[in-house]
Amino acid sequence: MLKIVILGTGNLAKHLYNAFSKAKEVNMAQVVGRNLEALQQFSEHCIISNDFETIVDADVYVIAVKDDVIDEVSKHLSNKKGIVAHTSGAISLSAIQPTNKGVFYPLQTFTKGKAVDFSTIPICIEANEEKSLETLKILATSISENVYHIDSEQRKKLHLAAVFVNNFTNYLYGIGEELCLEEGLSFDLLKPLIMETADKVQTMSPYEAQTGPARRNDIKSMEEHLKLLSKKEHITLYKLLSQAIKQTHEKEL
Amino acid sequence: MLKIVILGTGNLAKHLYNAFSKAKEVNMAQVVGRNLEALQQFSEHCIISNDFETIVDADVYVIAVKDDVIDEVSKHLSNKKGIVAHTSGAISLSAIQPTNKGVFYPLQTFTKGKAVDFSTIPICIEANEEKSLETLKILATSISENVYHIDSEQRKKLHLAAVFVNNFTNYLYGIGEELCLEEGLSFDLLKPLIMETADKVQTMSPYEAQTGPARRNDIKSMEEHLKLLSKKEHITLYKLLSQAIKQTHEKEL
Numbered sequence: 338m339l340k341i342v343i344l345g346t347g348n349l350a351k352h353l354y355n356a357f358s359k360a361k362e363v364n365m366a367q368v369v370g371r372n373l374e375a376l377q378q379f380s381e382h383c384i385i386s387n388d389f390e391t392i393v394d395a396d397v398y399v400i401a402v403k404d405d406v407i408d409e410v411s412k413h414l415s416n417k418k419g420i421v422a423h424t425s426g427a428i429s430l431s432a433i434q435p436t437n438k439g440v441f442y443p444l445q446t447f448t449k450g451k452a453v454d455f456s457t458i459p460i461c462i463e464a465n466e467e468k469s470l471e472t473l474k475i476l477a478t479s480i481s482e483n484v485y486h487i488d489s490e491q492r493k494k495l496h497l498a499a500v501f502v503n504n505f506t507n508y509l510y511g512i513g514e515e516l517c518l519e520e521g522l523s524f525d526l527l528k529p530l531i532m533e534t535a536d537k538v539q540t541m542s543p544y545e546a547q548t549g550p551a552r553r554n555d556i557k558s559m560e561e562h563l564k565l566l567s568k569k570e571h572i573t574l575y576k577l578l579s580q581a582i583k584q585t586h587e588k589e590l
Numbered sequence: 591m592l593k594i595v596i597l598g599t600g601n602l603a604k605h606l607y608n609a610f611s612k613a614k615e616v617n618m619a620q621v622v623g624r625n626l627e628a629l630q631q632f633s634e635h636c637i638i639s640n641d642f643e644t645i646v647d648a649d650v651y652v653i654a655v656k657d658d659v660i661d662e663v664s665k666h667l668s669n670k671k672g673i674v675a676h677t678s679g680a681i682s683l684s685a686i687q688p689t690n691k692g693v694f695y696p697l698q699t700f701t702k703g704k705a706v707d708f709s710t711i712p713i714c715i716e717a718n719e720e721k722s723l724e725t726l727k728i729l730a731t732s733i734s735e736n737v738y739h740i741d742s743e744q745r746k747k748l749h750l751a752a753v754f755v756n757n758f759t760n761y762l763y764g765i766g767e768e769l770c771l772e773e774g775l776s777f778d779l780l781k782p783l784i785m786e787t788a789d790k791v792q793t794m795s796p797y798e799a800q801t802g803p804a805r806r807n808d809i810k811s812m813e814e815h816l817k818l819l820s821k822k823e824h825i826t827l828y829k830l831l832s833q834a835i836k837q838t839h840e841k842e843l
Binding site for chain 1: 629642657671680686698699701705706710711712714736738740741743744747748750751752753754755756757758759760761762763764765766767769771772773774775777778779780781782783784785786787788789790791792793794795796797799800801802803804805814817818819826827828830831833834835837838
């Protein structure tokens with residue numbers, strides 16, 4: 338049985354707490370955070386504390402706080418023997434101050450109040466000791482079927498890739514919504530297409546899945562589209578993305 | 591009972607044929623196309639023909655061919671009394687040559703061999719006669735729960751919006767895959783995130799759902815990301831999309 342302390346009370350902390358509380362191999366021992374009100378939601382399955390000097394002894398301390406306070410929070414754990422692991426995609430293993438360092442990065446977007454199936458979420462682990470890596474692997478496997486050993490350099494690139502497929506994709510959804518609203522149309526019209534586009538690349542490479550005027554180099558359609566756009570940044574994006582798609586598929590034309 | 595003829599033998603023709611064949615209100619009468627080999631897959635539920643001069647009489651002729659041959663195909667139906675409807679997002683109602691004109695545009699991406707649930711697909715209909723619109727509505731309702739009356743101008747904008755949320759989004763998935771492969775990582779790592787990103791906007795506006803360094807105006811993280819990118823077009827895209835997200839959410843910062 339692995340004894341776990343979570344540091345942090347945000348979205349990710351809550352989702353991890355829910356998953357760990359259900360896992361048979363895990364003793365979800367304590368949640369520590371500054372925000373007393375946020376702490377209350379963790380009181381059902383473990384003890385809570387807003388005092389970083391009263392952290393209980395555990396096998397793994399999971400730091401689920403904003404990137405820029407990870408090293409500060411980790412300092413409170415300098416005397417602990419357990420693994421101190423952060424949960425960030427962008428931060429190196431070395432940001433952890435205590436000697437027994439780890440990373441426990443679930444590659445997913447977490448939304449307040451929206452349940453996620455942790456079993457499918459890839460968890461990327463890293464540690465500076467072989468034994469700690471084994472422990473993190475047991476912990477990750479207790480809540481997910483997709484556990485990957487990934488080093489800090491790889492993780493940074495992965496995090497960047499996540500920005501493209503999550504943050505930037507979401508921004509394109511926003512443009513879609515905006516164009517609908519301009520015509521008095523509901524964004525609902527685009528929702529099945531959005532789901533199918535995501536579903537398609539679950540079994541097919543994005544290269545194969547690519548369709549549209551740019552892939553066909555259908556200049557007439559692209560010109561028609563550009564006439565319909567009024568915002569400067571939408572026009573620039575349309576041109577840039579179409580050009581990139583065209584180049585990627587040029588050899589087929 | 592509506593008697594239907596489909597003109598065309600591609601992906602969309604096949605998906606429509608499957609849906610119409612199952613619909614109680616529809617008599618899937620004939621599929622007409624030039625490609626004899628492709629025609630074979632339609633022979634189970636109706637008659638097939640590669641002769642455009644032997645098209646049977648029907649209530650609706652659904653033209654499911656490439657945009658640039660719609661008007662040409664529609665000319666073969668000049669003497670018909672039924673509604674001649676194309677299925678394109680980008681083409682005006684007026685491209686149809688016969689007098690009884692319509693549009694029957696299912697807003698979805700169709701993949702060969704990949705089943706789709708037609709009941710959730712928005713079908714956008716348009717006609718130049720009130721009675722024809724009613725008929726198209728009955729036909730659309732027979733296979734989908736989401737039927738919208740949308741005019742040609744609106745449809746063009748919708749089609750453009752679809753390019754953003756489908757074609758361009760898929761290209762971003764491709765960049766994600768490329769960045770993974772550069773580090774020897776599997777694209778599988780990003781798949782749950784891609785699904786969740788799409789799922790999130792089914793119940794939340796993209797504006798609300800937006801996360802990431804650009805939304806937080808986290809300059810340090812964005813600079814780190816730019817250092818990791820090597821391709822010029824990826825750098826340009828990263829900057830452009832980050833800037834656009836930042837501007838959209840500027841007031842909150």
